[in-house]
Amino acid sequence: MSSSDIELQAVPSIGDIPAEAWDACANPGGKRDAGESTGGASLPGSGSCEGLRERYNPFVTHAFYHALEASRSAWPRTGWAAQHLIARRGGTIIGVVPCYLKSHSRGEYVFDAGWADAYERAGGRYYPKLQVSVPFTPATGPRLLVRGDISDARQVRELLVKGLMALCRTVQASSVHVTFAQRDEWELLASSGFLQRTDRQFHWQNEGYATFDDFLGALNSRHRKAIKRERREAVAPGITIEHLTGNDLTEDAFDAFFDFYQETGSRKWGSPYLTRDFYTRVAETMADDILLVMAKRNGRWIAGAINFIGSDTLFGRHWGAIEHHPFLHFEVCYYQAIEFAIRRKLKRVEAGAQGEHKLARGYLPKETYSAHYIPDPGFRHAVADYLKRERQYVAQSVDELADYAPFRKGDGDGS
Template sequence: MSAIVAMFDPTPHDLSLDVVGSFRDIARDAWNACARPAVTAGAAAAGSVPADDELFPAYEQTADNPFVSHEFLSALEQSGSAVAGTGWAGLHLIAKDGGGTIVGAVPAYLKGHSRGEYVFDQGWADAYAAAGGRYYPKLQVAVPFTPCTGPRLLVRPGHDAPAVRRLLAAGLAELAQQTGASSVHVTFPTGREWTELGTEGWLTRTDRQFQWLNRGYGTFDAFLDDLAARKRKAIRRERREALAAGIEIHRLTGPDLTEAVWDAFFACYIDTGSRKWGRPYLTRDFFSLVSERMADKIVLAMARRAGRWIAGALNFVGSDTLYGRHWGATEHHPFLHFELCYYQALDAAIERGLDRVEAGAQGEHKLARGYLPVPTYSAHLILDPGLRRGVANYLARERAYVAEMGRDLLASAPFRKGQPEDGDL
């Protein structure tokens, strides 16, 4: 696609914007230079939001978020998982300086549906259609099928990051106009990006996920010691019963991730995904490609019984976070899901000295297992004024509900009285 004709002036630092449809046409190192910035202080510390705003998380961004890397995103594309044929047509926004160096980037997709996003707007689409509008196509800024917080408006270090992000946001608005999209949706951005987009007039949305926060635990037992006695005993019982049928657990990474292992995991993923959703999103080729490109950032917890792999949980590793992503099983055993997806993730995070575990979307059952409610964000630019007013009114009510829900959930945390303190979130 030709360069965007920007509707704003002046352009900071003489930057230009282009749209690229495929990661094949974006140099890996140039993309990753924007996708993996150094850790910076959170926006609350910088004073851009009130320090006592309970919706603002205590972290902004990891220095190495695996999902916005060129390796991960290109594997989604090359494997046929996130392509135009599955409803994810790449329209990635690139900012370049006068010398042609990429200084900003956005993973963006033109979509004709709302599947695989985990921030639900189907009700908006239905209401707009009932009023005679056309909601699709829409422009989606996201990592496909990945409800994990991370940067979305990527900036190469050494540049004026807020100015480049403003340019990218304005470019998204212009791109929506050029493509006939009804709206732009930035899902699971960092708190700083969410705040800045809200300042630029985007509608802001909140939700909650359950994440485990490492309070300096040296062992899993040290974590258990922080829990109320009843919860501690329940977890120990679950871990025993998960292995009662002679099941062995193996955590695999790096060269352990053979094609035979991926065949076994994919069989588990397809079996469980087909029963839950009807059609799993990821192809078999995706797992081979992502393993080839970033095996050292993968922790695959696999269960074996009678010499055969029967279940598995896939995790990715960032610089301070372990991200739980996909799970599947070909045999059902009590508590095996909890063991693989939650307790093995905690074990791996403690072993690696990581600060947190993000265990994916939904699931209030995670609370009893030490995962606490943490805010997540999205920002929405809706072009039709009538639809925008209706969505804005809805979001104001929803944000109040989400905040109240978060406080109620936190009050039910399984930790001993006085732990953890609210300030830890």
Template sequence: MNIRIVSSFKEIDPESWNRLSGTCHTKLDNYYNPFISHAYLSSLEESGSAVPRTGWQGRHVLVEEDGRLKAATFGYAKSHSQGEYVFDHGWADAYERAGGRYYPKLQHTVPFTPATGPRLLVARDESKAKYNAILAQAVKQETVSLNLSSAHFTFLRDGEWQALEAEGYLHRTDQQFHFLNHGYGSHEDFLETLASRKRKALRKERRAALENGITVEWLTGSDLTEDIWDQFFAFYMDTGGRKWGRPYLTREFYSLIGERMPEDILLVMAKRGGRYIAGAINFIGSDALFGRHWGCIEDHPFLHFEVCYHQAIDYAIANKLDRVEAGAQGEHKLARGYMPVITHSAHFIAHAGLRRAIDEYLRQERADVEAVGEYLREHSPFRRGEQLEQD
């Protein structure tokens, strides 16, 4: 067995990467996650979005036997905690006030992408339990050998956080809001599961969003021309500049994903007076639609909710997808049928004192996250019987 670390996806053969479970469309997998594809991850790098200059130095762990890639985890040495959506600024401040050096750290996640998905990637014909343990241990050893403060795996699938916890990583929970598709035949079928007052409010909201002559289009595949990307990027820059100060993704990133994975992308674009005025980008997995970010150049009441949430539900129902993951945070999603779902991360803290302090903090935080989720579920828009089914 050979374990090596590479700094660039240019050093990883796409065909070898595609043998890892979940990385590409194949009948051998039960699921496909577009964010762990070679196309997506390499585009982040080649576009200059996730590179050392922006604080993302590739540290991708490859496990090989007899020249064949058996397992991998994509990771980055980070000089900051931006673009992660699982916030550890408090940990960094506490450690550095105590005289420690928190950065650089290792971050095993998809940059700028708060979506659940595999982080411990194993070849389809190999033992996942065996290689999960090997990857977990390899990352711990790397953290210690480089004298780094910590290593973090975020937005993990079930099974992975348990495997990491068994290797000494600390378990952290958070909350997102997902639409769960219970085999609805149409958006109206979904609305019928809501309490009457909530149902009427959403119907009114959708009508109001499309006033002033606004129409909505779904663009995917060959629809994604460079002109369309120019227009969407203008939306992204406007909203991203106001929200983050400096948007994370470059214009070239959109050209690359449009070339490499166009069938995995859904742009929901709003048009008025013959021109596009707003849009949201989504990525299509085998069982889920992942909403990422939106932008606009005109403000209209409820248009954000229509483009980002209602249209995503329409698409998921029409294409029989199990769920819509609508990104980080946002209690306002609850009223639109997106239910609270626990998300998981795992953290290896090298310093024993810091590890004990964080472990105690996480015990209380997990209880708080569960309590908030329970409260929100009790106040969902669903009728009582339907609410129990959502739980």
């Protein structure tokens, strides 16, 4: 088959795309139980993008995007106008790209406000731009979504990339930004002229630990003692910790969590990105994909963190509190996530953006990837030069930070 029999279309709402068709592209292997392994085998049609579809990712599901858009968290009035790109062959949707026309650079976690300022000072118009991402979600996942049962998956992905570039011209956007992409997609996008950018996050890796104490045993003495002290002091004032998932997710718990989220959002962003309705919608459609870690004192919820569960990854998203106690943030967000991942036999915990403080708690630096299409040749040249230097800095910082990992390095480390 050839790409000539494929039709591309931009769709202004996730609601206009059947959930079954979207999810057949987003997670073509279906939803597997946590900890289940595919044995490293690529799915049919993976082509040279081997491994892109091995894992179930909750953030690229139709349900997650629908909750964002239907709750008016990501919609035109908040600067997220959907322009989802779909590819059809013979009436069947075989590929999709989650894409938004943006009027600002908020809620992306790959920061380009400096680019916008420089371009506009030079007389250009940076907004609108096209953003290929999961709104408000700095988690790596597939972005060029293609059904797993077709034989020419790479060609379809290449056509989707060309479609993004054509859409950029059609809507008169300044650029296209594909953020938190998987590395294979990052390389494919680069082969089509996208500029490559890297950043770093901190992820915890499960090395086959059976218990949290096994994990502690892999740390050097100083960090092991520090974590034990932090965990002990976090719950000292009569605080208890509960895990809520599935049927345990109640509106009462989400009411409390939304209060926590608003408190944090007002301090960090001025106003929170997500509406209360978003949480109701994901609880209705994705309850088994959600883990709320909630702290309670004197019979009321005082803090919590929301996580989403993939087939081999626990994705930490955001947290908040109405009472502030020493080390409670570390306990609720990091240590409880590690315990859950060990119990579920998940391979990793991705704890979200930024945070060098995570290093001392066993989360190691990992590169993240984004790709950027900039048609203006002068602006493209300036950004390319900047990104070359930035990639070198990121790679160096990842290596340097890894040297400070808290894990035991030998018998002479005092552990």
